[in-house]
Amino acid sequence: xQPVQSPQAVILREGxxxxxxxxxxxxxxxxxWYRQKHGEAPVFLMILLKGxxxxxxxxxxxxxxxxxxxxxxxxxxxxxxxxxxYFCGTESSGGSNYKLTFGKGTLLTVNP
Amino acid sequence: DGGITQSPKYLFRKExxxxxxxxxxxxxxxAMYWYRQDPGxxxxxxxxSQIVNDFQKGDIAEGYSVSREKKESFPLTVxxxxxxxxxxxxxxxxxxxxxxxxxxxxxxxxxxVL
Numbered sequence: 001x002q003p004v005q006s007p008q009a010v011i012l013r014e015g016x017x018x019x020x021x022x023x024x025x026x027x028x029x030x031x032x033w034y035r036q037k038h039g040e041a042p043v044f045l046m047i048l049l050k051g052x053x054x055x056x057x058x059x060x061x062x063x064x065x066x067x068x069x070x071x072x073x074x075x076x077x078x079x080x081x082x083x084x085x086y087f088c089g090t091e092s093s094g095g096s097n098y099k100l101t102f103g104k105g106t107l108l109t110v111n112p
Numbered sequence: 113d114g115g116i117t118q119s120p121k122y123l124f125r126k127e128x129x130x131x132x133x134x135x136x137x138x139x140x141x142x143a144m145y146w147y148r149q150d151p152g153x154x155x156x157x158x159x160x161s162q163i164v165n166d167f168q169k170g171d172i173a174e175g176y177s178v179s180r181e182k183k184e185s186f187p188l189t190v191x192x193x194x195x196x197x198x199x200x201x202x203x204x205x206x207x208x209x210x211x212x213x214x215x216x217x218x219x220x221x222x223x224x225v226l
Contacts, residue, residue, distance in 0.1 A: 030211035041217035
């Protein structure tokens with residue numbers, strides 16, 4: 001089952017903040033976040049692991065609530081370059097047969 | 113420069129024909145993945161391989177086939193059994209097939225079946 005992302009779309013003015021949420025019905029071992037600009041390949045932003053470890057860009061912050069099976073991506077002081085579609089990918093098996101299941105995405109538009 | 117290449121960028125085929133999409137990486141990554149992207153659907157996993165000569169079905173494997181004979185190559189064949197093959201196909205790789213390593217994506221191939 002795909003994780004559910006919210007909101008589906010958000011429009012900001014440059015400098016404003018946004019939060020993108022990712023929720024799963026399964027227990028999660030890790031959450032990955034990617035950003036994709038139109039017509040381009042997705043680009044890695046962050047990994048959050050069960051237990052609290054994180055890996056990713058310094059200017060991006062995110063949280064992972066294991067009990068609620070949710071993750072949130074925090075975009076502060078948004079820039080025009082933040083525009084794109086954000087995807088979360090969740091990993092639920094916890095075993096060696098690792099794979100990600102991606103949400104449908106959140107379209108973020110940052111206007112001047 | 114290291115990276116993932118997919119060719120061609122655009123591909124047109126007639127209905128009923130099989131078509132093979134190329135994916136090559138020179139990152140020395142063990143794991144490789146194929147995703148399909150449709151508008152509003154996100155990325156859906158077709159097949160993945162964590163090591164050479166081994167691969168597993170993803171969530172939407174029906175109508176597709178893959179091979180992993182070389183570490184750097186993971187071609188995807190879209191067969192005539194795939195009912196709706198028109199989509200954007202993305203190939204990705206990661207150092208290892210585990211949850212600590214990010215996936216690097218290729219530029220994608222847009223397949224249109226006429």
